[in-house]
Amino acid sequence: MNSSALLRVPLGNIIFPILFPSVTTRKMKQLLGIQPQEEMTLRALVLDKYKHLAIQEVPVPACRPDEVLVRVRACAICGSDVHGYDGSSGRRIPPIVMGHEAAGEVTETGEAVSCFQPGDRVTFDSTIYCGTCVFCRAGRVNLCDDRRVLGVSCEDYRRDGAFAEYVAVPERIVYRIPDGLSFEHASLVEPVAVAVHAVSRAALRLNDTAVVLGAGTIGLLAIQALQRAGCGRIIAVDLDDARLGLAEQLGATDTVNSAHNPTADAVTSLTGGKGADIVLEAVGIEETVGAGLACARKGGTVVLVGNVTPSVSFPLQTAVTRELNVLGSCASSGEYPVAIALLARGEIAVELIISATGQLEDGHAWFERLHAREPGLLKVVLCP
Ligand SMILES: [Zn+2]
Numbered sequence: 001m002n003s004s005a006l007l008r009v010p011l012g013n014i015i016f017p018i019l020f021p022s023v024t025t026r027k028m029k030q031l032l033g034i035q036p037q038e039e040m041t042l043r044a045l046v047l048d049k050y051k052h053l054a055i056q057e058v059p060v061p062a063c064r065p066d067e068v069l070v071r072v073r074a075c076a077i078c079g080s081d082v083h084g085y086d087g088s089s090g091r092r093i094p095p096i097v098m099g100h101e102a103a104g105e106v107t108e109t110g111e112a113v114s115c116f117q118p119g120d121r122v123t124f125d126s127t128i129y130c131g132t133c134v135f136c137r138a139g140r141v142n143l144c145d146d147r148r149v150l151g152v153s154c155e156d157y158r159r160d161g162a163f164a165e166y167v168a169v170p171e172r173i174v175y176r177i178p179d180g181l182s183f184e185h186a187s188l189v190e191p192v193a194v195a196v197h198a199v200s201r202a203a204l205r206l207n208d209t210a211v212v213l214g215a216g217t218i219g220l221l222a223i224q225a226l227q228r229a230g231c232g233r234i235i236a237v238d239l240d241d242a243r244l245g246l247a248e249q250l251g252a253t254d255t256v257n258s259a260h261n262p263t264a265d266a267v268t269s270l271t272g273g274k275g276a277d278i279v280l281e282a283v284g285i286e287e288t289v290g291a292g293l294a295c296a297r298k299g300g301t302v303v304l305v306g307n308v309t310p311s312v313s314f315p316l317q318t319a320v321t322r323e324l325n326v327l328g329s330c331a332s333s334g335e336y337p338v339a340i341a342l343l344a345r346g347e348i349a350v351e352l353i354i355s356a357t358g359q360l361e362d363g364h365a366w367f368e369r370l371h372a373r374e375p376g377l378l379k380v381v382l383c384p
């Protein structure tokens, strides 16, 4: 549905597009100073207080000159949304519309937009970067000085996200998706880009041995990205046998259940005493960070992606005396085209990672189930 269908001014809707086919009805009304008879609204899933989501009618966001308005067709629930839902992260201060992993169709474009038009199937970055600061100009948009994240409200800013029928986003963060890629699968381009970015931070070499700590969404996507990047051996570590089973199906060559086997001992014996060339930490708690450093080989690389706890005690002497490269990895910077191509070609598969697809109306129930850590539930995609 485009914006003109939401306005109840039939005469204008008929005449303006005939006279000015390239100008949207809403824009033409603004030019002529005609106010819509009623404010256009959309249905959104609003976090109105911690642990409570409700469907509300909210105004359709204004499409600024450099923005496109997207009719959201799929938006996946991220682990960070679940930590925002219960207030534990402090990054989703109510009221807020969450959601930063999404795909949909362009319905309206601002006057300065040149690369997109209504009808385009798209996805977009979760990071809204300025495009002009020193980091953006160096291509490190994830480090933008004015970085904002879609669907996040913290002390510094508030930006409504994509658990809604429409979202307005700057053109510079939008990417076209191929026709063969469904909206549900395309909603996972964002976490795929996060996984690809983490792997690219590691600068691995052909036939390297990698350890992935945590077989959640990012871990399972990283396993596939590591395999595509040429790893010879990929050891997946988790506490959950079902997730380790998925890891094996998606390319892990070995699995370690750390509830029964200490991670470092298991990796040491699997690698003949040497340790892993690359370790990717996708949990973010003290135990797994410590285990990650302990199972890297001398001179190896540890990429830290998980960050559910703000600080952990750090095995300083292990890092110093074994000359480890310990790297942080945040969101993505320029990996969207690669992520879209890998998904479209099926070289990174998300069928097994998406546990369920639901309606926006059922959002609260899905958040409760994810928050309760229901066994077997990994990624849930909501379709507004
Ligand atoms: Zn996310």
Ligand SMILES: [Zn+2]
Pocket (backbone or CB within 6 Å): 129, 130, 131, 132, 133, 134, 135, 136, 143, 144, 145, 146, 147
């Ligand atoms: Zn910037």
